[in-house]
Amino acid sequence: MSTVVLLLFTGVGLGAIYFLVASGLSLIYGLMHVLNFAHGVFLSLGAFLGFEVASRLGATTWTGFAASLLVGALAGAVFAALTERLLVQRLYERHIEQVLVTVGLGLAAVALFDGIWGTDPRFISGPAWMGRTTSVLGANVPNDRFVAILVAALVLLGMVLFLQRTRYGMIIRAGVENRAMVTALGIDVRTAFTLVFTIGGVAAGLGGVLASHYFGYVSPLLGQTLLIFAFIVTVIGGLGSLTGAAIASVLVALLQQFANYYLAGTGDLAVVVLLAVVLLTRPSGLMGRRA
Amino acid sequence: MTSASPCEDTRAGASLTAEPVLRVRDLQAHVAGQQVVEHVDLDVAPVGVTALLGRNGVGKTSTIKAILGLVGRSGTVELDGTDLVPLPTHLVVRRGVGYVPEDREVFAGLTVRDNLRLAERRGSTHHYDLVYDLFPELHQRGGQAAGTLSGGQQQMVSLARALLNDNQVLLVDEPTKGLAPRLVAEVSRVLARAAQVAPVLLVEQNLQVVRDLAQHAVVLTDGRSVHHGPAADLLADDELTQRLLGVHADTGDQGRPADPEAPA
Numbered sequence: 181m182s183t184v185v186l187l188l189f190t191g192v193g194l195g196a197i198y199f200l201v202a203s204g205l206s207l208i209y210g211l212m213h214v215l216n217f218a219h220g221v222f223l224s225l226g227a228f229l230g231f232e233v234a235s236r237l238g239a240t241t242w243t244g245f246a247a248s249l250l251v252g253a254l255a256g257a258v259f260a261a262l263t264e265r266l267l268v269q270r271l272y273e274r275h276i277e278q279v280l281v282t283v284g285l286g287l288a289a290v291a292l293f294d295g296i297w298g299t300d301p302r303f304i305s306g307p308a309w310m311g312r313t314t315s316v317l318g319a320n321v322p323n324d325r326f327v328a329i330l331v332a333a334l335v336l337l338g339m340v341l342f343l344q345r346t347r348y349g350m351i352i353r354a355g356v357e358n359r360a361m362v363t364a365l366g367i368d369v370r371t372a373f374t375l376v377f378t379i380g381g382v383a384a385g386l387g388g389v390l391a392s393h394y395f396g397y398v399s400p401l402l403g404q405t406l407l408i409f410a411f412i413v414t415v416i417g418g419l420g421s422l423t424g425a426a427i428a429s430v431l432v433a434l435l436q437q438f439a440n441y442y443l444a445g446t447g448d449l450a451v452v453v454l455l456a457v458v459l460l461t462r463p464s465g466l467m468g469r470r471a
Numbered sequence: 472m473t474s475a476s477p478c479e480d481t482r483a484g485a486s487l488t489a490e491p492v493l494r495v496r497d498l499q500a501h502v503a504g505q506q507v508v509e510h511v512d513l514d515v516a517p518v519g520v521t522a523l524l525g526r527n528g529v530g531k532t533s534t535i536k537a538i539l540g541l542v543g544r545s546g547t548v549e550l551d552g553t554d555l556v557p558l559p560t561h562l563v564v565r566r567g568v569g570y571v572p573e574d575r576e577v578f579a580g581l582t583v584r585d586n587l588r589l590a591e592r593r594g595s596t597h598h599y600d601l602v603y604d605l606f607p608e609l610h611q612r613g614g615q616a617a618g619t620l621s622g623g624q625q626q627m628v629s630l631a632r633a634l635l636n637d638n639q640v641l642l643v644d645e646p647t648k649g650l651a652p653r654l655v656a657e658v659s660r661v662l663a664r665a666a667q668v669a670p671v672l673l674v675e676q677n678l679q680v681v682r683d684l685a686q687h688a689v690v691l692t693d694g695r696s697v698h699h700g701p702a703a704d705l706l707a708d709d710e711l712t713q714r715l716l717g718v719h720a721d722t723g724d725q726g727r728p729a730d731p732e733a734p735a
């Protein structure tokens with residue numbers, strides 16, 4: 181029982197991190213039809229800059245941790261907005277080139293991070309409470325899981341409110357459905373593109389800081405490794421669907437945790453099998469619209 | 472290419488001597504790497520309805536999309552003395568070009584109210600009074616997702632989105648397509664009223680609707696404009712309608728099966 185509870189919380193915690201990456205990917209693809217292979221970079225940059233700020237302000241203080249989240253979010257936002265404005269938008273409607281450019285940016289950024297922070301992982305410490313555990317139904321659940329879940333839930337809530345309640349949110353929802361018609365109503369949809377990248381960057385930057393606590397380290401490859409699973413999550417959830425990304429994040433992470441524990445470390449394989457099953461039975465994903 | 476009016480070589484009616492609101496010259500358009508509009512000249516008269524006619528696949532929709540910049544284009548498209556061709560679609564529209572696309576293209580996941588709010592154009596007054604007067608049903612169904620409406624209701628949303636704003640010109644693409652006769656008549660009434668506010672370029676297969684609404688007609692064949700003149704003259708000439716549109720003028724519809732109120 182306690183093992184199941186621990187796996188549940190660990191799985192949902194990992195799902196929270198997947199969601200923080202996948203939500204941006206899904207919105208970006210839904211609106212712009214861009215597969216952003218540089219998305220993991222937003223995460224790694226957020227994690228590294230968060231780590232730098234936290235170590236200066238005191239990694240074990242709550243101030244340091246809060247500042248690292250803030251800086252991580254900001255770094256992700258700025259870098260994502262610049263990526264969109266300087267690279268992606270220039271290749272408007274040229275999807276192959278957009279993929280090549282984001283792949284290239286991903287590789288270049290990892291090399292840059294190698295140069296600045298080295299290829300070895302930097303170990304992360306946080307406030308003492310984060311490293312301790314809380315007993316839930318007999319299971320000792322590491323507290324950083326709760327923080328990851330809480331932050332991801334708040335991000336999901338914020339995104340939903342933004343999409344449902346604001347004019348830009350409405351433009352984004354309409355644009356995911358039919359971008360040409362949005363422009364034909366006199367709306368400059370490029371502003372929405374930059375906005376969607378920025379929001380994705382915020383989520384990924386937060387995800388970076390939380391992932392570095394979850395795994396206990398940050399390395400230049402952290403983001404791009406998580407990106408692979410985030411893409412799988414996005415496809416399973418349905419490209420363009422935020423709800424789909426949230427459900428699939430938790431589903432994939434739980435499957436991974438349980439298969440790793442009960443089926444001799446076959447978590448990644450189980451995820452790939454799930455992906456294949458979903459693609460064969462529901463090609464547009466759990467919540468995706470029919471193509 | 473000279474700048475001569477394309478109406479010169481046909482029987483120009485008296486009203487055609489007025490300056491057109493929209494002057495299209497040597498328009499070419501490319502869709503999926505293929506040139507689907509080769510050479511279109513057309514004038515939209517400053518008042519009333521100008522019909523854009525031709526058999527299926529001749530490039531009517533592509534011509535309208537090219538005017539809006541929704542597809543790659545070249546040539547000139549003059550509105551009020553400004554060339555629209557260098558402008559991106561949203562700036563073309565903000566100059567007062569209203570668009571009712573073929574197949575409605577409402578945002579299915581958005582409510583009727585949000586479809587209209589999204590259509591509120593910057594720099595324009597928003598005529599909700601007119602829209603709800605024309606389509607009281609849309610007021611009642613404001614909270615309903617547009618995707619759950621019937622085909623006829625979706626067409627109302629699509630028309631309402633365009634009529635909500637001040638327009639210099641309205642581009643309306645097959646508004647009666649797939650509608651039951653009762654709804655065809657209603658759309659026709661709405662368009663007559665819309666045309667009193669702004670001139671309309673209307674693509675329409677139902678020749679009775681054309682007869683009722685249009686003063687002028689332009690006919691396309693294989694991506695080229697081949698005929699300009701008064702709509703009544705074209706429709707009165709059975710041989711000409713048969714040759715250009717592939718129908719007899721008196722049978723009205725161009726043989727397209729109606730699909731009454733199927734939810735799109």
Ligand SMILES: Nc1ncnc2c1ncn2[C@@H]1O[C@H](COP(=O)(O)OP(=O)(O)O)[C@@H](O)[C@H]1O
Nearest residue numbers: 502503507525526527528529530531532533534
């Ligand atoms: N998305 C597209 N891809 C390829 N060909 C297209 C596409 N849209 C239109 N066409 C072609 O362009 C031509 C003109 O189409 P269209 O402008 O829709 O004609 P109309 O509105 O007069 O029926 C047709 O031959 C059609 O097959």
Ligand SMILES: [Mg+2]
Nearest residue numbers: 531532533573
């Ligand atoms: Mg058409």
